[in-house]
Amino acid sequence: MTRIKICGINERSQAMAAVEAGSDFIGLVFAPSRRQVDLENAKRIVEVIKQMNCTVKVVGVFVNSPAKLVNSIASACNLDYVQLSGDELPEYCYQIDRPIIKAARIGMEQELNKIFCYFRSMERALSKKRHIILLDSLVTDHFGGTGQIADWDLYREIAGRFPVMIAGGLTPENVGRAIDMVAPWGVDVSSGVEINGEKDNIRIRAFIEEARRADETRKHPVA
Numbered sequence: 082m083t084r085i086k087i088c089g090i091n092e093r094s095q096a097m098a099a100v101e102a103g104s105d106f107i108g109l110v111f112a113p114s115r116r117q118v119d120l121e122n123a124k125r126i127v128e129v130i131k132q133m134n135c136t137v138k139v140v141g142v143f144v145n146s147p148a149k150l151v152n153s154i155a156s157a158c159n160l161d162y163v164q165l166s167g168d169e170l171p172e173y174c175y176q177i178d179r180p181i182i183k184a185a186r187i188g189m190e191q192e193l194n195k196i197f198c199y200f201r202s203m204e205r206a207l208s209k210k211r212h213i214i215l216l217d218s219l220v221t222d223h224f225g226g227t228g229q230i231a232d233w234d235l236y237r238e239i240a241g242r243f244p245v246m247i248a249g250g251l252t253p254e255n256v257g258r259a260i261d262m263v264a265p266w267g268v269d270v271s272s273g274v275e276i277n278g279e280k281d282n283i284r285i286r287a288f289i290e291e292a293r294r295a296d297e298t299r300k301h302p303v304a
Contacts, residue, residue: 083260084267085292086246087274087285088142089116093129098282100133102289107137108164108271111154112144115278116271123158131159140164140182148176155179164215171206180211182246187216187231193238200243215269216240218249237263253287257295264299268292 087099088108096107107130109123110116118126127139138161143151145167155163155178164182165174174181183203187196203214216239218231231249236259239245246267251259256268274284 082296083265083292084246085289086140086267086269087271087288088140088248088269089114089271089275090126090280091116091118091122092280093126095280095282095285096126096130097133098285099289100130100137102286103293104137104285104289105267106140106162106269108140108142108269109158109160110142112142112146112166120154120157123154127158127160138162142166145169148173152176152178162213166215166217171203174207174210174212180213181207182213182215183207184215184217184248186218187235187239193235196235196239197242200239204243213246213267214243215246215248216265217247217269233259233262236265240265251288253284253291256288257291257298260292260295261299 084105086106086108087104089110090096090099090107099107109118109126111118130137130139140162141155141158141160142164143166151163160179162182163177163179164184166184174183216236231247236247240263244266246269247259247263247265248269250273251268251270252273260268270288274280274288276284
């Protein structure tokens with residue numbers, strides 16, 4: 082089953098909609114962003130999620146923050162995972178107390194062999210650290226959440242060799258096609274479930290429903 086992460090949640094009602102619809106991960110952005118949450122709001126959102134469903138994992142998203150600060154926030158908010166979406170090196174990752182989601186921004190102009198070398202080195206470096214690799218679109222001066230459509234052909238090549246979560250321009254309208262084409266370990270969405278820059282509960286539910294429908298189709302293909 083494809084894991085689903087709804088990222089950029091900043092209100093309890095959004096978190097509740099995502100949990101009720103069957104999301105596996107909820108992402109709270111602590112990095113500077115229009116989706117950024119403060120500490121107290123994050124605590125309230127996490128409390129609601131934990132009360133509703135203890136199997137849903139809460140992820141805190143950080144970009145090039147001091148490890149001590151990341152660990153402090155993760156502890157204060159009872160986060161399950163820390164997502165590192167900046168230029169953090171493997172030695173930095175080992176300073177993080179929680180399991181990590183390490184974002185890798187991939188562009189169409191990059192050579193496939195170099196990408197594979199990068200992922201092999203990352204897997205070796207993080208082999209003793211519980212981790213998930215997240216593929217996102219490479220957009221200059223941005224660290225995710227852009228809604229930029231990814232190169233799914235490239236993602237498919239990577240997902241065929243490494244278990245990865247994918248992001249980059251996913252929406253309720255295309256997530257089923259992305260799952261069918263790429264067969265990723267997981268999918269991650271933020272702007273794709275927004276209307277006018279705000280999370281929309283109907284689009285959150287639609288995204289999750291389409292992802293689950295794609296899983297069913299893959300298990301029981303039409304003859």
